[in-house]
Amino acid sequence: QKEVEQNSGPLSVPEGAIASLNCTYSDRGSQSFFWYRQYSGKSPELIMFIYSNGDKEDGRFTAQLNKASQYVSLLIRDSQPSDSATYLCAVNFYAGNQFYFGTGTSLTVIP
């Protein structure tokens, strides 16, 4: 059973702080990792993807991947109230090209 797990939260951070979202997965063969943001009642929106071990930065967002420990994280710097949403971690386990999504972490940024 290939699984992707996230802490459901809710996670609350003050405006301007760093929000840290974590995701673990069960398959060492996984190669592609994605973070999506989903506002209530809306569809998931791609934030970042990462394939290699290490950090990948895009604006206020940094994705971190550690394949040996089987986790991927998303850091949001200078958090804004508009970042309040549910963040979904997705892993492509390749076999069958099937994306497995975590259940999401709810983030609230407090003004």
Added chain:
Amino acid sequence: EAGVTQSPTHLIKTRGQQATLRCSPISGHTSVYWYQQALGLGLQFLLWYDEGEERNRGNFPPRFSGRQFPNYSSELNVNALELEDSALYLCASSLADYSNQPQHFGDGTRLSIL
């Protein structure tokens, strides 16, 4: 560039009826995926189509089916609707190089079963 488009936005049916949901992928994308997101639950993979063929399906009964047309658009059919089929149905598309390509989602069809 137009994103993934889905229709209808909302669909209301009664138990036992059949529903058809439609999806047009981003131009140039050949793979289309369908997901079910029930209230408070995560995304559950339904179906993957590429080049007109069903490539993979999730753990759903056969009454969930679909197809992909030559223009890469797709439709999802749900037969013999049950109350628990009420959910947001999301379509996503990606480029053909599946392994490293992100999926881009449409706005979804909210299906309500009365």
